[in-house]
Structure formats: C-alpha cells, structure tokens
Amino acid sequence: MNAAICRRLLLTAxxxxxxxxxxxxxxxxxxxxxxxxxxxxxPATNQIVGEVKGVPINHGAAGAPDGSRLYFTSxxxxxxxxxxxxxxxxxxxxxxxxxxxxxxxSHDGRRVYVGIVSAPGAVDVIDxxxxxxxxxxxxxxxxxxxxxxxxxxxxxxxxxxxxxxTVIDQKTEEPVWTLFQEGVRxxxxxxxxxxxxxxxxxxxxxxxxxxxxxxxxxxEVARIELPNDVPPEKVDKGPFNAxxxxxxxxxxxxxxxxxxxxxxxxxxxxxxxxxxLMPGYVDLGGRPDWVTFTPDSKRLYxxxxxxDTVVSIDVAARKEITxxxxxxxxxxxxxxxxxxxS
Amino acid sequence: MARVRFSxxxxxxxxxxxxxxxxTIAILSVPSGTxxxxxxxELPDGEGKKILVSSCTACxxxxxxxxxxxxxxxxxxxxxxxxxxxxxxxxxxxxVDILADYLxxxxxxx
Numbered sequence: 001m002n003a004a005i006c007r008r009l010l011l012t013a014x015x016x017x018x019x020x021x022x023x024x025x026x027x028x029x030x031x032x033x034x035x036x037x038x039x040x041x042x043p044a045t046n047q048i049v050g051e052v053k054g055v056p057i058n059h060g061a062a063g064a065p066d067g068s069r070l071y072f073t074s075x076x077x078x079x080x081x082x083x084x085x086x087x088x089x090x091x092x093x094x095x096x097x098x099x100x101x102x103x104x105x106s107h108d109g110r111r112v113y114v115g116i117v118s119a120p121g122a123v124d125v126i127d128x129x130x131x132x133x134x135x136x137x138x139x140x141x142x143x144x145x146x147x148x149x150x151x152x153x154x155x156x157x158x159x160x161x162x163x164x165x166t167v168i169d170q171k172t173e174e175p176v177w178t179l180f181q182e183g184v185r186x187x188x189x190x191x192x193x194x195x196x197x198x199x200x201x202x203x204x205x206x207x208x209x210x211x212x213x214x215x216x217x218x219x220e221v222a223r224i225e226l227p228n229d230v231p232p233e234k235v236d237k238g239p240f241n242a243x244x245x246x247x248x249x250x251x252x253x254x255x256x257x258x259x260x261x262x263x264x265x266x267x268x269x270x271x272x273x274x275x276x277l278m279p280g281y282v283d284l285g286g287r288p289d290w291v292t293f294t295p296d297s298k299r300l301y302x303x304x305x306x307x308d309t310v311v312s313i314d315v316a317a318r319k320e321i322t323x324x325x326x327x328x329x330x331x332x333x334x335x336x337x338x339x340x341x342s
Numbered sequence: 343m344a345r346v347r348f349s350x351x352x353x354x355x356x357x358x359x360x361x362x363x364x365x366t367i368a369i370l371s372v373p374s375g376t377x378x379x380x381x382x383x384e385l386p387d388g389e390g391k392k393i394l395v396s397s398c399t400a401c402x403x404x405x406x407x408x409x410x411x412x413x414x415x416x417x418x419x420x421x422x423x424x425x426x427x428x429x430x431x432x433x434x435x436x437x438v439d440i441l442a443d444y445l446x447x448x449x450x451x452x
Contacts, residue, residue: 033409034409056413075410077413078418118421119425119428141428142425142428160428161425161428241402241406242429242430329405
C-alpha cells in the first residue's frame with residue numbers, strides 16, 4: 001500500500017470518527033396536561049422510548065438546541081423544570097412569577113421564554129446558564145403561548161385574556177408591536193427565502209379557522225374558516241375551551257399548513273404559499289390540541305387530549321399511520337433532537 | 343360428556359353463584375340512562391359548587407379544575423378564578439371569594 005492510499009484511509013477514518021461522536025436521535029416530546037409525566041416517542045418506530053417523571057400538571061415544553069436539556073413548565077408548582085437530556089431526570093426547578101403556560105427557547109439555547117397566564121400577565125425570561133429568572137416582560141393580559149420566530153429575531157406571545165398578540169424584540173427583550181382584539185391561541189410561522197418571517201397563521205378564540213398576519217405590514221390580511229364537512233349528528237359539541245380550532249403547524253419544508261378542528265376531530269391541509277385547501281382530511285378520533293412535525297417533514301404528530309393518544313400521520317400520503325397511547329390529557333408537544341438519550 | 347355434580351363443588355361454589363346472580367340482577371336493575379360518577383360528584387354541595395359547575399363547565403370539563411387538587415392555596419385558587427374571569431367566565435365580583443373559598447377548602451393544599 002502506497003503512502004497516498006494510507007493517507008487517504010487515515011483521513012477517511014478520522015472524518016468518520018468526527019462525524020459520529022454522538023448519534024442524534026429525533027424524539028417527539030409529548031406532555032400530559034393532567035399528569036406528572038411526559039413521554040418521549042421515537043418517530044422511527046412510533047414507540048414510547050422514554051419518560052420524564054415528576055412534572056405535575058405539565059404544560060409547556062422546549063428542548064435545548066444542543067440536545068443537552070429539556071425544559072417543562074409545571075402549572076401545579078409554578079416552576080420551570082430543567083431535565084437532563086441523557087438521564088431524563090429533573091435537575092432543577094426554577095420559580096416563576098406566576099402560573100405558567102407554554103414556553104419557547106432562543107436559537108442559541110441561552111433563553112427560555114415562559115408565558116405567565118396569571119394576571120396581570122408576563123413573559124418570564126430564564127437564563128439557561130445561571131438557571132434563573134432574569135426578567136419578566138410585562139404584557140397586556142396573561143400569556144398562553146410564546147414562540148421564537150424561525151429567524152430567531154422575535155418572541156411572539158399570545159394572550160387570551162388580553163386579546164392581543166405581542167411581538168417582542170429578542171435582543172432587547174422589549175415589545176415592538178401588537179395586533180388583534182381577540183383571544184390569541186396557537187400560531188404557526190411561514191418564512192421568506194432569507195429565513196425572515198413572512199406570515200403568521202393565528203388561531204383565535206371562538207373562531208373555527210385561522211387568521212393570516214403579514215409580518216412586514218404588521219396587519220391581518222385574511223381570515224380562513226375551516227370546512228363544515230361533518231354531518232351535524234357527528235359534530236363534537238364540546239366544550240372546547242372557547243377554542244374550536246387549536247393546533248396549527250407549517251411543515252418544515254414550508255410546503256403545507258396543517259390546521260386542526262375540534263368539532264370535526266380532523267386535520268385539514270392547505271398548500272403554501274397559496275393557502276388553498278387541499279382535498280381530503282385526516283380523522284383524529286378526538287379533540288386535537290397541538291401538532292409537531294419531524295424535521296424531514298415526513299411525519300406529523302397530533303395530540304388528542306380527550307382520548308389520551310397521539311396520532312402519527314404520513315405527511316406526503318396525508319394518512320394516519322397509527323395512534324399512540326400516552327398519558328392523561330396530552331396537549332403540547334415538540335420535536336427534539338436528542339444526543340445519546342434513550 | 344362429563345356431568346358436574348354441584349354438590350361435589352361444596353358450599354363455596356354456591357355462595358359464589360348466589361353472589362354472581364345478585365350482582366347480575368343489580369347490574370340489570372340500573373337504569374340504562376345512569377351515568378358514571380364524574381369529578382362533579384366527588385365535590386360536596388354548596389354555593390361554591392353551584393358557581394363552579396355553572397361558570398366553568400360551559401368552556402371546559404371539570405377535570406381541568408380538579409386536576410389541581412392539592413396543589414394550590416387560597417391565594418392561588420383566587421388567582422385562577424380571576425384569570426378565568428379575564429377569559430370570560432361568567433363569575434361576578436360577589437362570587438369570587440365564595441368560589442375561591444370553596445376551591446381552597448375542597449381542592450386546596452392541605
């Protein structure tokens with residue numbers, strides 16, 4: 001073997017070793033809003049492969065971008081629980097300024113933004129280095145959900161009580177603009193080619209559909225109602241927490257928008273960017289709450305809170321794959337890339 | 343075909359048989375419209391319960407309230423009531439403390 005071949009083999013071995021120091025594993029993190037546990041689902045097998053315990057009445061979930069940690073809010077203890085990404089053990093509970101709802105995390109993983117639903121409302125800012133609350137951003141009304149925009153530049157907070165969506169500059173952590181005079185529920189984000197936010201699709205209280213917000217214009221440009229295509233005798237009459245449409249997501253490839261209906265127990269698909277309703281739907285068998293996609297846009301997971309299940313859906317075929325039994329009243333879910341956990 | 347002689351099975355069998363028959367009759371006697379006990383049935387009657395049932399279940403199941411059993415003190419329950427009023431729950435000012443007292447007494451932190 002000559003020296004050139006030896007060098008090439010050595011280089012190949014070195015690059016291989018560097019490329020696989022820790023296997024990245026995609027996990028669907030499913031909270032259980034009436035329990036104290038959270039389930040980790042492997043989307044490759046649709047099996048539960050892990051469980052976080054000790055987070056009573058859990059609500060929001062976020063994963064550190066480097067896979068090292070998970071964060072969950074506990075409405076019961078009014079804390080942010082910090083969970084080790086490998087052992088899945090709670091390592092710290094951070095006191096919050098009030099009762100929390102949903103959370104989001106900055107792209108660099110240094111900040112967790114916690115929606116505080118207790119009056120008067122706030123977004124608590126958690127420094128993930130010191131693991132302490134460093135700021136409470138006052139809001140008009142309690143905050144139900146927070147999001148970090150896909151480009152990482154803004155934090156968007158929705159208030160049901162305050163009937164407003166507040167856009168906060170991520171760097172200054174100060175509000176920059178607001179919109180709506182209706183209760184603001186889940187949201188999904190569409191991006192421009194450069195990654196900046198193009199439109200936000202917003203679900204609203206007592207509206208069976210979603211509003212379309214042009215981010216640059218800072219205004220609502222359309223409102224789309226979901227189909228009423230279920231026979232009256234089969235329509236679920238609720239109650240739906242005044243939120244007949246709860247659960248919305250843009251597939252990571254940006255090609256489709258998926259919107260759930262509680263009365264119809266279905267998810268509908270709209271093509272992007274034209275927002276045309278695609279034919280058909282997927283039956284969910286219960287009241288949907290939240291949606292999350294795998295990073296490759298191949299699978300969608302929808303929590304149905306009154307059946308204690310998560311529905312796994314083939315995105316391309318727009319067909320149910322299976323239903324996964326989880327804990328009590330599953331609601332928020334996220335997709336997380338774990339490093340070396342179960 | 344082997345025939346089972348009941349006498350050979352002893353008095354325990356008969357006790358079991360009578361018990362099963364009684365249970366069957368009892369089950370069949372229950373009116374078909376009877377519903378299963380829910381979280382509402384576990385809560386004692388009172389003015390607070392009337393407010394709770396009338397104002398909360400229009401929007402959500404009562405389990406959304408009872409899931410907090412044992413976690414909150416009176417101040418925290420009152421905060422929940424006020425937050426829900428902000429959401430539109432039909433609770434008037436006079437009812438706030440009645441409901442907060444009721445929740446703290448029957449679902450509060452011990």
